[in-house]
Amino acid sequence: MFDAIIIGGGVIGAMCARELTRYRVKVAVAEAADDVCAGASRANSGIVHAGFDAPYGSLKAKFNIAGNRAMPKVCEELGVRYQNNGSLVVAHGPEEEQKLRELLERGLKNGVTGLEILDKTVLAKMEPNLADDVTSALYAPTGGIVCPFQLTIAAIGNAMDNGAELFTSFSVCAAQKTQTGWKISSKDGRELEAKIIVNCAGYGAADIARLFGDDSFEIGARKGEYMLLDKSCAAFVRHTVFGLPTAAGKGVLVSPTADGNILVGPTSVEEDTYDTSTRMEGFVQIREKAETMMKNIPFREVITSFAGVRAYCNRHDFIVGESEIAKGVFHAAGIESPGLTSSPAIGSFLAEKIAARLDAKRNPDFQPKRKSAEWFKHLNTEEQNRIIQKDPAFGRIVCRCEEVTLGEILQALRQNPRARTIDGVKLRTRAGMGRCQGGFCQPSVFNLIMREYGYRAEEVTKNGGKSFVITGGEI
Amino acid sequence: MERDLVIIGGGPAGLAAAVAAYDAGVHDIVVIERESRPGGVLKQCIHNGFGLTRFKESMTGPEYAARFVKETKARGIEIMTNTFVVDLSADKTVMCRNETGVFTVQAKAVILAMGCRERSKGALNIAGTRPAGLFSAGTAQKYVNIYGLLPGKRVVILGSGDIGLIMARRMTLEGAKVECVCEIMPHSSGLRRNIAQCLDDFNIPLYLEHTITQIHGKERVEGVTIMQVDGQKNPIEGTQRYVPCDTVLFSVGLIPENELTKKAGIALDPRTKGAMVDGSRETQTEGIFACGNVLHVHDLVDFVSEEAEIAGIGAADYIRNGQKKKTYIPSVAGENVSYVLPQQVDAASEKEQKIYFRVRSAFRNAVIRVQAGEYVKRLKKLAVAPGEMENVLLPAGVLSSAKEVRIDVVRAEE
């Protein structure tokens, strides 16, 4: 029996779990996939938005501003890469400049600080590769970038270190009211019980809500395709560069990532199903749109392309709070952009509400810090040497493109939440995320997973389920 | 730590360079190798056909590598394995990391021999899903030949690079069905003999001017859409064909691994994606040499060894005698030539010089024209292809009055 079960191991669920463990609350996280961070949190722009875009008075605006302010400290505590690089919305000519001024005003009303509209001469110094016909831009110095998978994984890991339990491959298919709360069942027949349910199921949030009798909202899928460029072009762009937002969202952006690559995308395609396949026309659209904002984008240096599915809600705002229909069920649903930015604020808001409901006291043993996945990388040579003397595994490079050591991979296999797939190791350590895309290190990571878990070769998966790496068996 | 010569990479290039430098009188050498054993990628190239040009016998990769390991060991040259070079600077400080810690080696000369990597599927922007079962051909080769695991049973191969062709045969022999090899160009990028003995021998079709336009399957690959392409490599509408498979191998090119070269600020040639070098394989940074696939991608290891020896001798000469005064003239890639190497030659050199080059497109009855000042030479060639590196020998002394060396490849007049 848990006090609260969070359904969904994405960044929202992760932040809710972490914030709840600040209280004396027994927390479980139920994730349908075989690893956390499997949905939109895994494939998004990684932007910490300043907050000028969301409508004044909306939950989006409120949580965006609060999340933006909370993010640096959260990332510091969790050892997650975050950079306050600032953002630019570019305009071409007077008509678009008028829209910039509207954005500026909305931003000021929302409470965004430091906003200003910059002219061409200033921009040329800040971002020399902007397209020649860009006439001015809205500069938001509070904009930032964060590694979305590290944030998600670290927050769940930290929650687990503080006592939360994680149930992966737990695909919730039924819910039943009990005397004290709710009982949920998974497709594979497992059952969990709690007083409070927190619905952070992303694209699946409306389906989950319906299991509890709440059909008050609908969730749709919007696909976004991206192209990722090699680190060697890191100097190409410093700020996150947006075009003007449209009805379909913030549109294509060109931005450095917290990991030092360059990200170009996303497109925006309405989908009937959860489909993360990419399309040729998507790549064409990305290029065309990006080239209206920046010139000479080094598309030759693409190392991978991918797509993520964002959930969007027919209510056009976040749904955060207790269901009016199903008592004891709290929603964090319809969390489209700026969801990643808002996640720490949504987490603490809901945790406070739920703790009050449970009459739970603060947890004096809560430990906000988590050992960063990259603690070793940040040491100086002398300190690294001291560690290597004690644990030679940190002297062995496994992924040469990202310089990931054996020690770091073993940490990912053993630290909460433990990686058990090729992608799981990749998201935690960056092994396989570099320019060779795992060409050299994948067999090594494969071997390490096999040894750590005692798997047979045929059991190791890329990404859980039936995504087996080897299907031809032993030769 | 201080050493006369540091060689980065213990594959075929690094080992041959070490042996040659030793024999040229420099004995204080260390070869730094990131893997647990020397030999580089040859360790997993279990097929035969290596050494035909150089040793006039057909060896497997491990046998070819063993020959050089033996030569290295016979000279007492140190090979530091499981050691990764983290940084290199133009003053020849080499920063390394291994199980003993992070340390630097100060060298008098450095030879870059880091080899190359495969161009990944990610660089291709193929539409569709990203399931398990997509492998670079070399990664699949490692699974099969080092780990003894067969990646899948029904295979489509994109790209007709040699590793892909070799893997088509290897996986067929291990019981997989290779449905086809798709090559976007109108000609194969692999050696002709590999088409014959790896595809034709097993009735595996090679579809020229075809590419994969979409990958299907959620968890594991279930199939690919292949399409014919036009002269601009654009897929031709209406030629879509679905090929069921559980595995896709990508053999779509090799890229020299020059991350360290860039860190040291050494000038690169955008065409070869390797350093710019002179006849002794010295880069434009004094005392740093390069050879093998890190310099330009070779199709035969025999030529890697040959080039590595040039670099080894060059480095030894530099260590023993200091920098010579050189009078550089550029070598120019002329008509139908994609690149020439070395990019500059020493006009004052009294030695004959071999110039390597690749052609842009394949055709029969070609004439190679070499021009260096007054010196003009024409060589007939039955067939040329981008997949096969060519070379010409410039006799000693012909460069003294030349301003450049130029190579053109033209069609022979009927």
Added chain:
Amino acid sequence: MEERKLVCIECPRGCDLVVRSEGNQIDVSGNFCPRGKKYAQAEVVCPRRVLTSTVRARFGMIPVRTDKEVKKSEMMKWMAKIRALRIDRDVEQGEILLADLDGEGTNLIAAAAYRNQEADNVAF
């Protein structure tokens, strides 16, 4: 008279060969060197190949090859024999792992030395 076109696999040059055969008379043209002629003559009568593969040892795989060419048509048969082989001892390069693989005196030999210890074979 029968005419066949072949690509010579003897060396990387890959000569285009034309083989004309009539009875026992086999004429070869297009070859750059004598090896090409020999290859083409053998190819039309009974194609043969050196077979390379790996053999499973206790702590890894040992690369192997045949010391002579085997009949191309029988390669799959010999692959099954190679696959069934297990090694649990040290092996030197060139050592015969399977004598007379094909009944024609062709041996299967190790292409690399192998040490039968885990520490020597854990690959990263």
